[in-house]
Amino acid sequence: xxxxxxxxxxxxxxxxxxxxxxxxxxxxxxxxxxxxxxxxxxxxxxxxxxxxxxxxxxxxxxxxxxxxxxxxxxxxxxxxxxxxxxxxxxxxxxxxxxxxxxxxxxxxxxxxxxxxxxxxxxxxxxxxxxxxxxxxxxxxxxxxxxxxxxxxxxxxxxxxxxxxxxxxxxxxxxxxxxxxxxxxxxxxxxxxxxxxxxxxxxxxxxxxxxxxxxxxxxxxxxxxxxxxxxxxxxxxxxxxxxxxxxxxxxxxxxxxxxxxxxxxx
Numbered sequence: 001x002x003x004x005x006x007x008x009x010x011x012x013x014x015x016x017x018x019x020x021x022x023x024x025x026x027x028x029x030x031x032x033x034x035x036x037x038x039x040x041x042x043x044x045x046x047x048x049x050x051x052x053x054x055x056x057x058x059x060x061x062x063x064x065x066x067x068x069x070x071x072x073x074x075x076x077x078x079x080x081x082x083x084x085x086x087x088x089x090x091x092x093x094x095x096x097x098x099x100x101x102x103x104x105x106x107x108x109x110x111x112x113x114x115x116x117x118x119x120x121x122x123x124x125x126x127x128x129x130x131x132x133x134x135x136x137x138x139x140x141x142x143x144x145x146x147x148x149x150x151x152x153x154x155x156x157x158x159x160x161x162x163x164x165x166x167x168x169x170x171x172x173x174x175x176x177x178x179x180x181x182x183x184x185x186x187x188x189x190x191x192x193x194x195x196x197x198x199x200x201x202x203x204x205x206x207x208x209x210x211x212x213x214x215x216x217x218x219x220x221x222x223x224x225x226x227x228x229x230x231x232x233x234x235x236x237x238x239x240x241x242x243x244x245x246x247x248x249x250x251x252x253x254x255x256x257x258x259x260x261x262x263x264x265x
Contacts, residue, residue, distance in 0.1 A: 055142025
């Protein structure tokens with residue numbers, strides 16, 4: 001074994017169960033397509049962990065869980081679906097389309113998140129694929145809205161339309177696109193692209209195990225800290241001269257990607 005390989009093996013942490021799952025998942029595919037076609041109201045534990053990367057979490061109704069358990073019945077399972085929108089930007093037409101989808105496939109509510117995304121709740125398993133496909137038809141996506149990747153890139157929400165905000169919005173969108181996984185598993189499973197079978201894919205940025213934790217990024221300017229920029233894992237503070245971007249000051253190490261009360265993360 002070459003000395004460098006021996007050193008890497010000696011200092012590399014052992015992979016967790018979820019890391020092993022990601023590594024063998026064929027770039028986030030696993031058995032998700034099969035599980036979504038099998039019926040029922042929930043997915044397996046492996047499916048639960050992979051589904052996050054595609055923008056959804058399996059949940060259950062806590063208010064009915066005890067009564068259903070006492071009756072020997074399954075919990076009331078459904079799915080949260082999160083939309084990835086850099087800087088929280090969407091058009092009026094996109095909002096109206098999401099609002100209609102919430103009535104058709106969700107529990108008739110839309111939730112605006114603290115990280116400038118939108119979430120659907122109450123989506124049943126059979127409606128998961130149609131919901132995600134319909135979101136993509138609005139030119140929005142749920143891809144990488146959850147999971148061990150760079151999450152939705154935040155930007156100043158100040159409703160001022162000038163060159164400074166336009167540049168921040170454009171850079172947030174550009175950064176978000178650059179940090180999306182390269183795997184086309186999402187397109188194969190949820191959008192019906194059968195050619196996206198993974199045969200010629202790789203993840204040059206993330207690697208086969210993706211990140212060990214979520215990673216959160218925000219852009220802003222010094223006089224506007226509505227994004228609480230220093231709490232983000234990566235904070236980009238733009239410096240302008242007039243409306244000309246001079247550059248970004250970079251702040252690293254914010255705590256939003258850590259597990260609560262586990263400083264080692």
